Amino acid sequence: MSHxxxxxVGKRIxxxxxxxxxxxxxxxEKVGIKFQQIQKYETGMNRVSASRLWDIANxxxxxxxxxFEGIEAATNNAELTxxxxxDILTDKEALELLRxxxxxxxxxxRRLFDLARVLSEAA
Numbered sequence: 388m389s390h391x392x393x394x395x396v397g398k399r400i401x402x403x404x405x406x407x408x409x410x411x412x413x414x415x416e417k418v419g420i421k422f423q424q425i426q427k428y429e430t431g432m433n434r435v436s437a438s439r440l441w442d443i444a445n446x447x448x449x450x451x452x453x454x455f456e457g458i459e460a461a462t463n464n465a466e467l468t469x470x471x472x473x474d475i476l477t478d479k480e481a482l483e484l485l486r487x488x489x490x491x492x493x494x495x496x497r498r499l500f501d502l503a504r505v506l507s508e509a510a
Contacts, residue, residue: 418442
């Protein structure tokens with residue numbers, strides 16, 4: 388059985404890779420491993436070593452700490468609600484929405500965020 392931290396780190400790798408529009412194959416080539424190993428990391432099947440995580444972080448343009456953000460909530464299941472899937476980062480529609488959101492200029496993005504918050508509170 389996979390350790391919850393390995394699963395969380397793998398999800399964060401997948402999330403960042405998708406946000407960058409990078410394929411498993413592209414990431415694997417840049418890190419110097421086979422794409423199947425990236426698959427195993429992303430599912431939490433294999434644990435990522437510190438040096439490999441460092442390499443992945445450099446390729447994906449994030450600090451190593453990025454992969455551990457939200458770890459407390461994820462391991463305690465505190466962030467889950469009945470309305471949301473347990474792994475929203477696997478939902479292609481959600482990821483496309485995130486990509487589109489960050490493509491909007493910052494001032495307009497903030498207004499859209501405020502609108503979404505008001506609409507969700509009213510629902």
